[in-house]
Amino acid sequence: MVDMSWPGCAKSLKGVILDMCGVLYDSGDGDGVAIPGSIEAVRKLKSSDLQLRFCTNETQATREKFVAKLGRLGFDISVSEVFSPAPAAIAVLKERGLRPHLLVYDGVLPEFDSVDKANPNCVVIGDAAEKFSYQNLNEAFRVLVGLDKPVLFSLGQGRYYKETDGLKLDVGVYMKALEYACDLKAEVIGKPSPMFFQSVLTDMGLQPHEALMIGDDLVNDVGGAQNCGMKGVQVRTGKYRLSDENHPTVTADGTVDNLAQAVDVILNQRGH
Amino acid sequence: MVDMSWPGCAKSLKGVILDMCGVLYDSGDGDGVAIPGSIEAVRKLKSSDLQLRFCTNETQATREKFVAKLGRLGFDISVSEVFSPAPAAIAVLKERGLRPHLLVYDGVLPEFDSVDKANPNCVVIGDAAEKFSYQNLNEAFRVLVGLDKPVLFSLGQGRYYKETDGLKLDVGVYMKALEYACDLKAEVIGKPSPMFFQSVLTDMGLQPHEALMIGDDLVNDVGGAQNCGMKGVQVRTGKYRLSDENHPTVTADGTVDNLAQAVDVILNQRGH
Numbered sequence: 001m002v003d004m005s006w007p008g009c010a011k012s013l014k015g016v017i018l019d020m021c022g023v024l025y026d027s028g029d030g031d032g033v034a035i036p037g038s039i040e041a042v043r044k045l046k047s048s049d050l051q052l053r054f055c056t057n058e059t060q061a062t063r064e065k066f067v068a069k070l071g072r073l074g075f076d077i078s079v080s081e082v083f084s085p086a087p088a089a090i091a092v093l094k095e096r097g098l099r100p101h102l103l104v105y106d107g108v109l110p111e112f113d114s115v116d117k118a119n120p121n122c123v124v125i126g127d128a129a130e131k132f133s134y135q136n137l138n139e140a141f142r143v144l145v146g147l148d149k150p151v152l153f154s155l156g157q158g159r160y161y162k163e164t165d166g167l168k169l170d171v172g173v174y175m176k177a178l179e180y181a182c183d184l185k186a187e188v189i190g191k192p193s194p195m196f197f198q199s200v201l202t203d204m205g206l207q208p209h210e211a212l213m214i215g216d217d218l219v220n221d222v223g224g225a226q227n228c229g230m231k232g233v234q235v236r237t238g239k240y241r242l243s244d245e246n247h248p249t250v251t252a253d254g255t256v257d258n259l260a261q262a263v264d265v266i267l268n269q270r271g272h
Numbered sequence: 273m274v275d276m277s278w279p280g281c282a283k284s285l286k287g288v289i290l291d292m293c294g295v296l297y298d299s300g301d302g303d304g305v306a307i308p309g310s311i312e313a314v315r316k317l318k319s320s321d322l323q324l325r326f327c328t329n330e331t332q333a334t335r336e337k338f339v340a341k342l343g344r345l346g347f348d349i350s351v352s353e354v355f356s357p358a359p360a361a362i363a364v365l366k367e368r369g370l371r372p373h374l375l376v377y378d379g380v381l382p383e384f385d386s387v388d389k390a391n392p393n394c395v396v397i398g399d400a401a402e403k404f405s406y407q408n409l410n411e412a413f414r415v416l417v418g419l420d421k422p423v424l425f426s427l428g429q430g431r432y433y434k435e436t437d438g439l440k441l442d443v444g445v446y447m448k449a450l451e452y453a454c455d456l457k458a459e460v461i462g463k464p465s466p467m468f469f470q471s472v473l474t475d476m477g478l479q480p481h482e483a484l485m486i487g488d489d490l491v492n493d494v495g496g497a498q499n500c501g502m503k504g505v506q507v508r509t510g511k512y513r514l515s516d517e518n519h520p521t522v523t524a525d526g527t528v529d530n531l532a533q534a535v536d537v538i539l540n541q542r543g544h
């Protein structure tokens with residue numbers, strides 16, 4: 001009989017998906033800092049027989065710049081292995097003929113170069129950080145209330161994340177703000193959207209039960225993956241909080257101290 | 273038989289409560305501008321046999337400065353006639369021994385002079401406008417997540433209001449943002465809180481059915497008053513939008529073009 005619980009399920013895995021911020025590194029001034037053991041853990045996974053992808057709600061930089069930053073921290077990751085919300089959003093915008101008003105971090109703007117932004121008929125918000133000023137949020141609000149059928153896309157719905165100097169509010173907070181202001185429901189692109197996880201599975205050619213998600217965000221990483229039929233393991237780094245282990249609606253399949261421990265447990269189960 | 277519907281109900285009224293911004297005046301640069309006919313309408317009510325109070329969620333200035341501004345616009349209103357959230361909040365803070373971290377407009381800070389703000393154990397947000405920066409919202413968030421029992425007070429829960437240069441996001445939007453970030457429910461002080469309307473009725477010595485609320489905000493003015501057993505009439509000025517007349521949950525007892533028309537209808541019913 002196949003063991004479906006953690007860590008026994010590691011034996012039958014074919015792929016692993018890693019969240020990035022809070023799992024690989026903590027963001028902050030400059031490039032941030034790698035979480036101890038995570039560089040080596042990625043290396044071990046890459047040299048194993050498991051497929052590996054990275055799934056992030058990072059929307060402060062283009063994937064190219066983001067991967068270059070991780071390279072400087074010591075991680076060996078390529079752009080094609082990284083799934084982030086901006087490219088997924090662009091696909092949706094083009095498919096539906098929508099022209100966005102963008103409230104996103106300057107660093108991610110180049111991802112949207114190919115998108116028609118004149119006379120906007122929707123709003124796209126990402127983790128804009130300091131750009132979430134009163135004035136900019138007002139501007140996005142005015143675009144939405146001026147539309148017959150207001151459409152708001154949110155690149156992720158995180159509550160907060162951890163930088164080296166403390167917790168910071170994430171895009172989900174401003175999504176809720178605009179939802180209330182305009183009395184509408186945003187469409188979330190990125191984790192925990194099932195469509196987003198499915199696109200990663202499709203890229204690997206795997207069924208959900210063959211893949212494991214490892215993240216620091218209980219609701220968006222672990223819960224989102226579980227909703228897709230994957231296993232979800234939480235690390236006690238990044239935005240992890242003790243109360244996550246008694247969460248009312250989401251229970252991780254496993255909880256480990258950090259990525260290094262998770263990878264050692266997985267590879268140990270697989271007899272490496 | 274007593275006519276309980278608008279405008280017949282005006283015959284049996286003993287008091288009228290007026291919202292201020294969007295009913296008396298539109299705010300904006302400087303003092304804003306009086307809405308045509310409203311100065312005369314207030315004068316007519318004051319010389320009638322009806323009691324008159326003003327009920328506002330204004331939290332950008334002390335009541336003294338606010339009343340002085342309205343005086344410059346031509347309104348004859350005294351501080352004791354005005355009910356606003358800051359004094360109500362201070363009463364609650366003192367009663368419960370709470371020390372606030374304040375995220376409010378600079379102009380209203382003097383109202384909180386008498387309140388102990390050291391080592392805060394709750395957060396109070398008002399309509400802070402430009403002070404709702406990413407940094408300031410983060411700071412309020414960090415205070416809340418650092419508390420064992422986080423308490424958030426919101427001075428009103430409005431979505432937006434109208435200034436002379438357009439619609440502006442109101443405090444309720446940031447209340448929802450912090451509620452989501454911290455996974456908590458804010459306590460609203462001000463309209464539409466029943467406690468707030470009741471304090472105005474108590475001051476007039478009236479029962480709810482003896483009083484009428486006139487406002488431009490369908491949910492917070494009209495719906496809030498109706499929840500207390502009062503009649504609620506909406507004016508088609510300020511933040512009024514056509515869709516308010518087909519709102520899914522709140523139906524005004526009457527809708528009039530402006531305060532001048534409302535007062536003429538009321539006084540006409542009463543045989544003036």
